[in-house]
Amino acid sequence: MEALESVLVIEDDKMIRELLRLTLEKKFLILEASTARRSWEILTQHHADAIVMDLNLPDFCGLKLIKNIRKNHTHIPIIVLSGEKDDARKVQCFNVGADDFVEKPFCTDLLVARINAHLKRCKELNGLSNIEANDSLPSDSEQQMELNGWVVDPLKFQLFDKQGHSADLSSREFCLLQYFLMNEGRAISRQELCEAVREKNYVPTPRALDVKIARIRKKICGPKGGAQIIKTIRGVGYMLNLEN
Amino acid sequence: MEALESVLVIEDDKMIRELLRLTLEKKFLILEASTARRSWEILTQHHADAIVMDLNLPDFCGLKLIKNIRKNHTHIPIIVLSGEKDDARKVQCFNVGADDFVEKPFCTDLLVARINAHLKRCKELNGLSNIEANDSLPSDSEQQMELNGWVVDPLKFQLFDKQGHSADLSSREFCLLQYFLMNEGRAISRQELCEAVREKNYVPTPRALDVKIARIRKKICGPKGGAQIIKTIRGVGYMLNLEN
DNA sequence: AAAATACGTAACAAAAATGAAACAAAAATA
DNA sequence: TATTTTTGTTTCATTTTTGTTACGTATTTT
Numbered sequence: 001m002e003a004l005e006s007v008l009v010i011e012d013d014k015m016i017r018e019l020l021r022l023t024l025e026k027k028f029l030i031l032e033a034s035t036a037r038r039s040w041e042i043l044t045q046h047h048a049d050a051i052v053m054d055l056n057l058p059d060f061c062g063l064k065l066i067k068n069i070r071k072n073h074t075h076i077p078i079i080v081l082s083g084e085k086d087d088a089r090k091v092q093c094f095n096v097g098a099d100d101f102v103e104k105p106f107c108t109d110l111l112v113a114r115i116n117a118h119l120k121r122c123k124e125l126n127g128l129s130n131i132e133a134n135d136s137l138p139s140d141s142e143q144q145m146e147l148n149g150w151v152v153d154p155l156k157f158q159l160f161d162k163q164g165h166s167a168d169l170s171s172r173e174f175c176l177l178q179y180f181l182m183n184e185g186r187a188i189s190r191q192e193l194c195e196a197v198r199e200k201n202y203v204p205t206p207r208a209l210d211v212k213i214a215r216i217r218k219k220i221c222g223p224k225g226g227a228q229i230i231k232t233i234r235g236v237g238y239m240l241n242l243e244n
Numbered sequence: 245m246e247a248l249e250s251v252l253v254i255e256d257d258k259m260i261r262e263l264l265r266l267t268l269e270k271k272f273l274i275l276e277a278s279t280a281r282r283s284w285e286i287l288t289q290h291h292a293d294a295i296v297m298d299l300n301l302p303d304f305c306g307l308k309l310i311k312n313i314r315k316n317h318t319h320i321p322i323i324v325l326s327g328e329k330d331d332a333r334k335v336q337c338f339n340v341g342a343d344d345f346v347e348k349p350f351c352t353d354l355l356v357a358r359i360n361a362h363l364k365r366c367k368e369l370n371g372l373s374n375i376e377a378n379d380s381l382p383s384d385s386e387q388q389m390e391l392n393g394w395v396v397d398p399l400k401f402q403l404f405d406k407q408g409h410s411a412d413l414s415s416r417e418f419c420l421l422q423y424f425l426m427n428e429g430r431a432i433s434r435q436e437l438c439e440a441v442r443e444k445n446y447v448p449t450p451r452a453l454d455v456k457i458a459r460i461r462k463k464i465c466g467p468k469g470g471a472q473i474i475k476t477i478r479g480v481g482y483m484l485n486l487e488n
Numbered sequence: 489a490a491a492a493t494a495c496g497t498a499a500c501a502a503a504a505a506t507g508a509a510a511c512a513a514a515a516a517t518a
Numbered sequence: 519t520a521t522t523t524t525t526g527t528t529t530c531a532t533t534t535t536t537g538t539t540a541c542g543t544a545t546t547t548t
């Protein structure tokens with residue numbers, strides 16, 4: 001009784017996405033995203049066995065997205081699909097954690113074959129490691145992100161200190177913080193931040209964001225504040241600065 | 245201290261073989277074969293971590309060679325290098341067990357990147373299988389998983405305490421719990437949980453899941469609850485935490 | 489320097505998420 | 519078919535999260 005494997009397709013071009021869906025849905029359960037943002041949502045809410053993604057997305061750099069996904073999903077096969085001709089950029093994809101690169105235009109059968117090859121590998125891995133299925137623990141240790149003494153645990157949607165105490169962030173506070181982490185060192189407008197955390201039935205106003213950030217600050221810096229990690233950029237928005 | 249990884253190059257064209265050697269020997273220990281026959285010899289006498297092979301060999305059909313190698317070397321990455329333009333034949337390669345296909349002419353950097361990607365995967369595999377190999381022997385009898393004083397018996401679809409008393413979980417409650425066990429330490433969204441236990445004619449709503457979890461909790465923690473093993477991650481879903 | 493603006497903060501109110509119990513429906517079993 | 523078990527639904531209580539408002543302070547503008 002084999003369950004159908006699921007493939008997340010991240011592609012902004014509607015035509016190509018359609019093509020991919022039609023081709024792949026015969027063999028896999030398809031999850032679709034047209035933006036990086038949507039792909040994060042899906043990845044936190046669903047299980048995916050593999051990812052096929054375009055490199056050029058409207059809202060986020062493809063390379064960064066790969067890095068980011070790899071941080072939270074150590075083993076998931078990531079297959080990049082792109083019209084990119086430049087070999088150096090292809091190499092970059094592999095360096096940030098991609099497993100394969102398929103140039104557009106592509107042969108659908110070949111893509112399926114490649115996906116299957118990667119899935120086969122993953123199955124071998126999982127077969128060996130039923131117990132080890134929580135692959136996050138051992139491998140995370142090399143990649144865990146630090147933030148002012150806190151350890152970021154995306155799998156648990158939470159920040160922990162060295163003693164394992166939680167920072168008690170709400171899930172949305174944590175999402176917002178993740179967005180800061182992904183855009184570290186860059187000033188982000190309120191507007192963009194609102195977009196970033198927006199969901200169905202949840203659209204915060206810029207002012208509401210101020211409060212949200214104040215709450216995050218209080219939780220991760222202590223009541224005295226100390227050196228603010230999330231800096232205020234007057235007239236613009238906020239910025240996360242790790243190095244200092 | 246990382247040992248240099250070894251790559252077996254199977255290629256009859258002397259020029260290309262030379263090129264491959266020059267490129268790859270900076271990163272890997274290179275083994276060379278110009279015929280299928282020679283490649284068998286090498287594989288029986290040496291250890292190789294990956295294979296880069298031409299599809300057109302003088303003495304043997306490339307596809308058959310792949311099949312053959314795969315029979316004896318289940319996990320070794322096989323990267324086919326060929327001038328073949330026909331997509332159907334490429335697909336064939338994957339079907340007989342190849343892991344990758346690179347068309348000639350090729351970018352050497354990209355080839356290196358691809359080899360590395362596959363090697364990385366294999367290392368993950370080996371890392372895990374070592375652990376597995378170690379504790380499978382001594383703890384064979386303790387293969388059973390423990391959960392807050394309960395012993396998980398997947399064959400009986402049930403939890404038992406030390407005295408052998410059943411926790412009286414229904415089969416679906418048990419399935420859900422198993423999914424938690426497989427994803428221990430990670431927050432799982434309601435959506436994903438619903439999909440995980442879903443069957444034909446059985447698609448629980450997220451809300452129904454809350455009730456199901458409440459029932460599991462009551463059965464395995466006692467009416468007082470005690471420290472919840474299945475934690476609630478507000479705004480996300482639930483998470484099983486064994487260590488604490 | 490006064491006014492306007494931007495932001496921090498606290499307190500309160502509104503909304504949302506979840507737990508619990510009771511009941512109803514469905515499924516399994518005798 | 520009758521009975522038991524399992525599952526889903528509804529309702530209500532509780533907790534948590536979030537937004538709003540009001541006010542204070544700092545910064546910029548005039």
